[in-house]
Amino acid sequence: MINPKIENIFVDEDLKSKEICKNYQTKFPKAKLIPITSEEKDEVLKKVSKTKNNILITEAKGDIFKPCPGTDESHICCQYWVINQVWNCPLNCTYCILQYYLKSPMIITYINYEKIKAEITKKLNSEPDRFFRIGTGELGDSLVYDNLNKSAEEFIEYFVNKNNAIFELKTKSDNVDHLLKKEHNGKVVISWSLNPSEVIMNEEPLSAKLNERLAGVKKVQDVGYKLGFHFDPIIFYDNWKEGYSTLIKKLFKVAKPENIAWISMGSLRFPPETKDKITDKFPKTKIVYSEMFRGKDNKSRYFKPLRTEMYQHIYYELCKYGGENLFVYFCMEDKDVWQQVMGFAPQNNMHLDFLFAEYLYNKFPKMNIPKPIFKNYQEFITE
Numbered sequence: 001m002i003n004p005k006i007e008n009i010f011v012d013e014d015l016k017s018k019e020i021c022k023n024y025q026t027k028f029p030k031a032k033l034i035p036i037t038s039e040e041k042d043e044v045l046k047k048v049s050k051t052k053n054n055i056l057i058t059e060a061k062g063d064i065f066k067p068c069p070g071t072d073e074s075h076i077c078c079q080y081w082v083i084n085q086v087w088n089c090p091l092n093c094t095y096c097i098l099q100y101y102l103k104s105p106m107i108i109t110y111i112n113y114e115k116i117k118a119e120i121t122k123k124l125n126s127e128p129d130r131f132f133r134i135g136t137g138e139l140g141d142s143l144v145y146d147n148l149n150k151s152a153e154e155f156i157e158y159f160v161n162k163n164n165a166i167f168e169l170k171t172k173s174d175n176v177d178h179l180l181k182k183e184h185n186g187k188v189v190i191s192w193s194l195n196p197s198e199v200i201m202n203e204e205p206l207s208a209k210l211n212e213r214l215a216g217v218k219k220v221q222d223v224g225y226k227l228g229f230h231f232d233p234i235i236f237y238d239n240w241k242e243g244y245s246t247l248i249k250k251l252f253k254v255a256k257p258e259n260i261a262w263i264s265m266g267s268l269r270f271p272p273e274t275k276d277k278i279t280d281k282f283p284k285t286k287i288v289y290s291e292m293f294r295g296k297d298n299k300s301r302y303f304k305p306l307r308t309e310m311y312q313h314i315y316y317e318l319c320k321y322g323g324e325n326l327f328v329y330f331c332m333e334d335k336d337v338w339q340q341v342m343g344f345a346p347q348n349n350m351h352l353d354f355l356f357a358e359y360l361y362n363k364f365p366k367m368n369i370p371k372p373i374f375k376n377y378q379e380f381i382t383e
Contacts, residue, residue, distance in 0.1 A: 001173050001208035004090035004144070007053040009033045010044055010106075020057055020111060023148040045104045052090045052105050055145075059112040060085075065119040068138060074296035075332045076346055079353035079377075080133050083120070085110050085151055086140035091172055094203045094282040095233055098139060100274045107140065113154045120158070124165055129376045131357035131369050134159075137170025137191070144171070147178040160185040163368050166261070166360065168228060172207035174216040180223050186367055189261045190220045191228030194251065196243030199235050203287060210247065214254045226364070227259050232266035232331055234310050236290050236302060244314050252321040260322070261360065265314060266331035267307045269299040297332070304337065311341045327359045350377045 006028040011021055013035040025033060036044055041058065064084050070077030087108040089098055099105075110116070124132060136142045136155065146152045152169055159167040160183060168189040176190065195203070197210045208216070221227060229251065237243070268287060270278070275288045292300040301307065311330070318328060329352065330338060338345035346352040354377035361369050 001175070001206070001212060004206060005053055006031045006055055009055055009057065010036055011057040012041075012059060013037055015057055015059070015111065018057070018111065020109070020149060023150075024055065024057075027148055045106060052088060052092070052107060054105075055107045055109060057109050057111060060110040060115065063119060064110060064116045065123065065134075070332065070349075075334050076330065076338065076352055077332065077349050078133075078329060078356065079349050080135065081123070082138040083116060083134060083136045083155065084139045085116060085136055086142070086145075086149070089140045090144060091141060091204065091206045093172070093207065094278060094285040095235075095268060095270060095287055097270060097274070099281070100271070100277055102139070107145075109145075109149055109151070111149075111151075113151070117158050120165075124162060127376070128164055129370050129373065130164060131360065131372060132165040133168065133356060134165055135168035135170055135189075135191075137168070141173060142169040142171050143175045144173045145175075147175055150178075152179060153182060156182055156184050156188055159187045162187065164370055166226075166367070166369075168261075170228075170230065171216075172204060172213070174208040174212040176216045176220050179225075180219060184225060186224065186226065186364065189226040189228045190216075191230060192217060193230045193232060194247060195231075195233075195235065196240075196247045198237065198239065198243055203235065203285060210250070214250060217251075218254050221254075221256065221259055225259075226261040227255055228261050228263070229255070230264045230266075230331075231314055232264055233268040234265060234314065235268050235287060236306060236310065237286070240310065241313055244310075245317050248314070248317040248321055255322075257322045257326060260326060261364075262327045262329065262356070263318060263322075264329055264331045265311055266333070267302050267310065269295070269301045269332065271298065272300045275300065296334075307333075308337055308340050311337065315341050325363075327356070327363075329356075350379070353377050 006024060009024050009031050016035045021033060066082055068080040068082050088102055155167055159165060166187055168191055170191045172193050192213050200210055272294055278288050292302055295301045318326060335345035354372055354374050357372035361372055
């Protein structure tokens with residue numbers, strides 16, 4: 001992986017002696033450590049350089065633990081919960097919505113872990129008979145700087161003894177060595193976003209190459225972590241069929257199906273107004289020139305026949321090399337696509353949430369998760 005550089009380390013004045021600051025200074029000795037007051041924070045976020053070479057180490061005031069925003073009711077979502085402990089990502093993938101969704105390009109890391117854990121505990125205790133899938137990769141890559149942040153270790157320790165939750169770390173990096181000796185009790189999924197090597201080279205150039213990600217997969221699998229994979233966004237290009245077939249064949253030479261918790265699929269999508277921003281920032285990218293339309297959720301998407309063709313091919317290859325006992329699901333797709341590709345569709349978001357719990361309960365009995373009862377999943381309580 002190409003190692004992004006940090007130039008300035010902004011930090012709340014009363015946190016400047018924390019170990020995380022020393023970690024960043026050791027890794028980036030030319031970086032400036034700049035303590036700031038709470039009054040200066042907003043101004044720094046507004047005026048800081050437009051690059052992602054700056055980090056802010058701070059404490060969160062509002063809620064950090066939230067339901068994944070997903071999309072509107074026209075598409076099935078999976079009732080995932082997110083810990084928004086890191087904001088922004090230095091990998092600069094061409095299609096990344098964070099570049100346009102987040103107001104500041106600065107990477108923000110919240111380190112008041114006890115507050116965040118208290119939020120999670122409150123939610124888990126409020127629905128003890130429901131199983132929660134929880135992760136940190138919604139607003140930033142979970143692991144790019146985690147050997148410096150140490151946040152994954154904080155949360156792994158927390159989830160070790162939680163029977164009604166599983167914790168996921170999502171990444172496009174190969175930064176896993178610091179987690180290999182960590183006791184996780186089978187309650188942690190380490191997931192990779194995957195694309196063919198051609199797509200990685202053209203659209204994810206700062207991320208770990210495919211062989212580097214697969215080396216990371218082997219490392220964490222060897223010490224008992226569960227695995228997850230996200231074919232998202234699936235990107236159309238001239239040689240896409242061969243590219244995705246080769247990718248999946250390589251994947252299952254490393255990943256053992258019995259260790260895989262879930263696999264997602266989702267096609268390229270973005271708010272239409274971001275097209276010009278993508279072409280301005282990445283003039284060589286071709287991703288915005290495919291035929292697309294505005295979907296019911298107001299995102300630009302490939303037309304359904306193309307999406308369905310791509311999904312059918314990838315799903316076939318997953319079953320061919322990984323067997324038919326994989327839990328494969330769609331991120332932000334409608335029931336018709338589910339039906340055409342997999343031959344069934346969840347009734348609604350709550351049903352998909354239940355199907356996750358049922359699958360994990362049966363596949364990983366040593367997790368001792370609560371036996372899933374459908375009525376416990378019929379209401380999605382967000383507070």
